[in-house]
Amino acid sequence: MRLHRLQMTAFGPFGSTQTVDFDELAAAGLFLLHGPTGAGKTSVLDAVCYALYGKVPGARESGHSGAQGSALRSDHADPAVPTKVVLELTVAGRRLEITRQPAWLRPKLRGKGTTTEKAQSLLREHDAAAGAWKSTGSRSHHEIGEELTQLLGMSRDQFCQVVLLPQGDFARFLRADAEARGKLLGKLFATERFGEVEKRLAERRRATETRVKEADADLLARAHRMQQAAGDAMDLPALTPGDPGLAATVLAEAAVARSTAREQLDVARAALDAAEAHRAEAGRKAAEVRELARLQSRFADARARADRLEEGSAVCREAERVMERSRKAEAVAPALDLRRAAEAEHRAATAADRRARALLPAERAGDGAAGLAAAARRAAEELGGLESARRAEHRLHDLTAARDRLDRQERDDEEAIQEAEEWLAGWEETRAALQARAEAAQEAATRAEQLAAGQEPARRRLEAARERDRLVAETRTAHKRAAAARENAAAAHEHWNTLREQRLDGIAAELAAALREGEPCAVCGSPEHPAPAGMSAGHVDRAAEEAARADHRRLQEEADRAERHHAGLRESLAAAVAEAGEDSTEDLARELAELTERHRREHLAASDLHPAREELRRAEQEHARRTADRQEAAVRAAARVGHRERLDQERATLEQELAEARGAAASVAARAAQLERTVTLLDEAAEAARAAEDAAHRLKDADARLADAAYRAGFETPQAAADALLDAAEHRALQQRIDAWQQEYAAVRAVLAEEETAAADRLPPADPAAAETVLAAATRRAREAASAYDAAERRCADLDRLSAEAARAARALAPLRAEHDKVARMAGLAAGTSADNERRMRLESYVLAARLEQVAAAATARLLKMSGGRYTLVHSDDRSGRGRSGLGLHVVDAWTGRERDTATLSGGETFFASLALALGLADVVTDEAGGVRLDTLFIDEGFGSLDDQTLDEVLDVLDSLRERDRSVGIVSHVADLKRRVHAQLEVVKGRQGSQLRQRGVPGRG
Incomplete structure (x- = not known):
């Protein structure tokens, strides 16, 4: 990784835009970043880290948490200028440009106040063929951070430790104990995975231990169930889950319990066979006694029933006599039915004749059927003559209605004319x-x-x-x-x-x-x-x-x-x-x-203008309508005069004709209704009179036939024959009574004739109760023996089943216990608690110890040159006190030949020892990160504790890092370094914010 150019705007103490040309500084190989305290030397390194990872180094991150954008922003910057960091670098053969702009409060474009501008990130790559920058497509903070982390091959903590070398941290590392060294090395080499392995092994040990205890508890529960099934035949010692001999003890006790249960089963089977034989013998004897008692009771019952049947024989003969008279009376039954029907018909016809005559006038009540029929014909003829009078009466009704309509129309027209004249008077x-x-x-x-x-x-x-x-x-x-x-x-x-x-x-x-x-x-x-x-x-x-x-x-x-x-x-x-x-x-x-x-x-x-005009329009329309109505009413009144006269003349003529036709009735319709009712009553009365006369003749003929039939059947009177006749129900009842007596009598005689029943009657009386008592006692003893056998059989089956389950559980427990023993042994070795781990070194400490040994070897190569061949750093596995071993670090003094702890070094010795350690650590971390070349390094402070000779030796070592075009930046305010290091990046502090100046680089004065 090589840095080319850094540009900061409104960042930290820099109020304006400041640019660092690392290519110019790298040309000198070794350059100095200096300036007064508080000027912003560290802010340059913060800007590099912020551009790469979106955060400042961890030691200063606490000051930016929660509002990093506002904390990074310069107080000297113009409110309208955004905070921005642009870094150009080459990594993994790719030239990239990273732009980071944190969230900041900018003035509103309209009005007063501020608004929050969101954070922005941009990643561009230089296309050498096209000679231009192109976007990589990644704009989100997360995507850019992931891509850069993969390219750099190290986390932010690793970058800050191996590129921005903080000497104070390594001085503390030299004096720290094994725990503190472990924390730092763990962050740098990402050995958390080995710690996770320790945790996973511990978790697996607890899990396998839990499974073993659960399996032991399940096996012990099965043993207790076997003990409950075996009763007193099984005695378990005091066992707890996790005991090594638990499975063997349970299986041994289960075998003893099964053997005892089978012996008890054989005893119960013999007792059951004896009880079953005794119960069978008692049952046979009880059956014989029950049969004898049944036959004796059967013979006694038959003899008692025979006596009762002899007493009821007279009743049976009387029933037979009644049945015989009924059969004779059946020959008279048709004549009796005919007589009853004729009598019912006569009664009905006589009643109907009385009802019809009661509705006739008094003068017609004594007439016969012929007289009533003649009167009905005369009334019908008179009714036919009223048809023309009916039509006249309907016409008179229509004339009256028309005359009434004329009167109503005349009144309505008079009212309309009067209303119109009244309304028009005020128009x-x-x-x-x-x-x-x-x-x-x-x-x-x-x-x-x-x-x-x-x-x-x-x-x-x-x-x-x-x-x-x-x-x-x-x-x-x-x-x-x-x-x-x-x-x-x-x-x-x-x-x-x-x-x-x-x-x-x-x-x-x-x-x-x-x-x-x-x-x-x-x-x-x-x-x-x-x-x-x-x-x-x-x-x-x-x-x-x-x-x-x-x-x-x-x-x-x-x-x-x-x-x-x-x-x-x-x-x-x-x-x-x-x-x-x-x-x-x-x-x-x-x-x-x-x-x-x-x-x-x-x-x-x-x-009110529109309503007034509308009301005037409606009033004019009303005036025209009322004027027209008044004229039309006058015309209708004149036309009604002649019509009224014609109606009055026709009505007078019709009223004279109808007075003659209706007689004393109120109307022709009423007179016609009277005649229609009279015709109907006379017809009904004549028909009823004829029916009554016919029914009387038929009743007389039926009486004669009935008397002749009764005489021929042998009865003195028809009433005697009627009394002897039985209905179907009475006939069936008498026949069933006779048949039942005869059947019962035959059955009783059959029972009394049975030889077996008669022989049983001659024997002594049987005692079934005593036999049943003996049988119940035998049955109870057999049931108890069967229950005991079933219990013994179930006990054997339960013990067999539970023993098989316990054996399977014991077989399943064996691999669990073996797995637990193996996992527990591995967890103990990884945690450093096992006796096999002689140095009590944890797995993560072991890995870190190997890394520390590599760091010590890489640091020694530079420490020998810095100390003039005097000091060598060595790694130690010795335990310190009661703690664990693996992270010891000693220094060997070639002048004395003795090995001592790094905490005994002086201030200057501690500085170049920590610097050598930092450089060695940077080499090892670089190799660990995939061999990413680090062409730009920064070393922060600590040079003030060196004398001139030691400082020259340290600078020689740092100058040797320029091999293969590597540049090293020293961050210090030591004045003597300004004379020794010619390429300088100076931070100048001022009231308007800090500024950067590059001096002593090739091409500049």
């Missing part, structure tokens, strides 16, 4: 009033337009008056400020003149201060200066004069601005006075208010 007054209303509204509209035209000028005068009043006050204030500004500017000008005169009086002393021995005088040219003028008390230098001049310029500009502001206010005031006149604001406001109120009233009155 002239109404029309005059509406015309006057429209004319008044028109006049108000004209006045409103005139008033509206005068409102806007009045409003402008009022606004101008208000502006006039405001400008009067501001003009007075501006006048006072302008006068004060002129006085301040005059006083500043006088002060500047005074200081300038005082400086001119003492200019000889100022020139004498710049004289150097052997250099010619700027005034006389002599290289000798025998009596240079001295500075007097209160001498005014150039900076004081320039400050007074700047104050005068600033105050004069303020006075000019105040004058311009005052003149502008006066012009605005004159324009406002010309617009508003001399009237007061209150008078103008009152005038505008009165004008506005008058315009509102006139506008309100003018708004």
